[in-house]
Amino acid sequence: MTYILKTSIKNDVTGLQKPIKYFSDVEHGLAVRVGADMNYNGLLTKNPFKASSYKVLSYEDTPYDLDYLNEFVDKDLVKKQRAEKKKKKIEDGFASGRNCTLFENLRLWAYSNWHRCHQTELRSNILEQAMEFNTFECQLGTREVETIANSVYRFITRHFSIERLNELKSDRAKQSRKKSSANLIYIDGKPWEDEGIPKRTYYYRKENNVDADRSVESQDKPWEKMNMSRRTYYRKKSQGLIEINF
Known part of the structure; x- marks a missing residue:
């Protein structure tokens, strides 16, 4: 059975892979649905040794749209057929050959x-x-x-x-370093230890411009001296109702 397409597909090494893949999936799906020979290589010829077993038929001379043909593909049937082949460790080699x-x-x-x-x-x-x-x-x-x-x-x-593999690895490492160049790196000392906070917290505050004085407040806990909750303290402070001098 043959189907004439409205838009041709360049099915070789110079063709685009996306349309070739779509074409192959549709062709495979139709072959599964009609029970076609999955080893047929696509040539419009008969096997001279089994001429009676091969029939090439074309019922329509009107071109088909590939999307229209795809509507007749039974996805569940294709999935089942592929699962059976995979279980038997057998390749179809259909469509692409x-x-x-x-x-x-x-x-x-x-x-x-x-x-x-x-x-x-x-x-x-x-x-x-x-x-x-x-x-x-x-x-x-x-x-x-x-x-x-x-x-x-x-x-x-x-x-x-x-040699080429090492060059690629080197290039990828350079690209990775460029992506992380925005991160702050301190060679001399460990400033997070001086402030008595975890390294992760230190970099979080640096990257997000968190007020450094807040770390001092968290240690002194001035809200307890004012008999208010921590949340209320910071809310009033943000409103300018509280001023703290360090």
Whole structure:
């Protein structure tokens, strides 16, 4: 079954990821609803060995809007189908294709784990992980998996290095220090100890311009001498009804 779209989607490496993801989700949802072959790679051809099992039909020549097609996607059915596949540790490889799915999973793994592998073992580790990701109902052949693994390996060796990783860490540390540059830092002494207050309280008062004299008042408790509550004392003081000389 085919659906002609009003607005085309550039479904390759140069296309925008957001519309591609939306398109893939809708296509996957419709395939689940009609019980389509989840290993179909999207080519408008028949399998010569199983010609009777593959039928490509188009009932309408009127273009569809992707949002309209999305209304027919059963989200609960899709969720159930994915849960069953996950439980069996099986990948669909639908819409984006098995090769693209394997490549995407493998590259993300390699980006996060390349620095944990010795350089002499990196290629074999990537290939081993590629084999573990090849969990489709109809698995890719060994040669296809090796080709994808080699592609990821070449990209990693060209664009990733310990030196570059250290540069990134250094840049992030500098950015972090810039963000915290507004914080007050005292090298000589510990002024909060001189005032007899916690370090956290000291910086809170500095950052929020809290009256330093208030710490003296909190120790002397002048409201007790005036036979009034602490709350009443500060309220009257804010109104200018009380003047205290230190």
